[in-house]
Amino acid sequence: MKKTSVYAIILKFINVDERNNRQIKNIIKSFMYRGIMVITSFLTIPICLSFLSKSDYGAWLTVYSILSWVTFLDLGLGNGMKNKVSEAISKNDSLLARKIVSTNYLLMSFIIFLLVGIVIILSHFLFWPEIINSSIRTDEFHFTITICFVCFFVKLLLESINGILNAFSKTSLCGTDLLCL
Known part of the structure; x- marks a missing residue:
């Protein structure tokens, strides 16, 4: 019996030229x-609730929301890099593409290094449990939130x-880093 993939089954119903094959595979x-x-995120909720109280889980969701806002600190560097690298690839200039990527990582590293320093300094002056209305111990929360911010900034760099x-044109792989985390 011959094995067929989901991709092969879909191609039977849609008449596509070779140029669009990669796009269909990515979709x-x-x-x-x-x-x-999505399934993984739904499965983690009961696991987290088994370790944390509902109040503590709510506090961590608030921290996660704050960290999600920080993702906009990319400042368009990711999209700018994507456009310039695509341009370099279309011109078959791999040296330029490498320079663009390394410059982007250097800039992002500098921004992240600066942000980590700011978070470490500010976290000593902020009373996090009061900010997010939680009853978690201050010293425990201070350390944990600093670690969360540092890890989140590293993730921002790696994204x-x-x-x-x-x-x-390997868009399907974008975001799969979240599966690893």
Whole structure:
């Protein structure tokens, strides 16, 4: 019996030229990866609630929301890199593409290093449990929130890979880093 993939089954129903094959593969893979991420996020809620009280879980959701706002600190560097790398690839200039990627990572590293320093300094002056209305012990919360911010900033730096994946038309792989975390 011959094995057929989801991709092959869809191609039977849609008449596509070779140029669009990669896009269709990316769409199918994106749906699969996103589905796995949604299922995983639903499965983590009961696990987290088994370790944390509802109040503590609410506090961590608030911290996560604050950290999610910080993702906009990319300042357009990821999209700018994607556009410039795509341009360099279309000109077959791999040296320029490498320079663009390394410059982007250097800039993002500098911004992240600066932000980590600001968070470490500010976290000594902020009373986090009061800010997010939680009863968690201050010293425990202070340390944990500092670690969360530092890890989130490192993740922000590593997410620049998504711009490179987009430039190489491998959009289905964007966001799969979240599956690893």
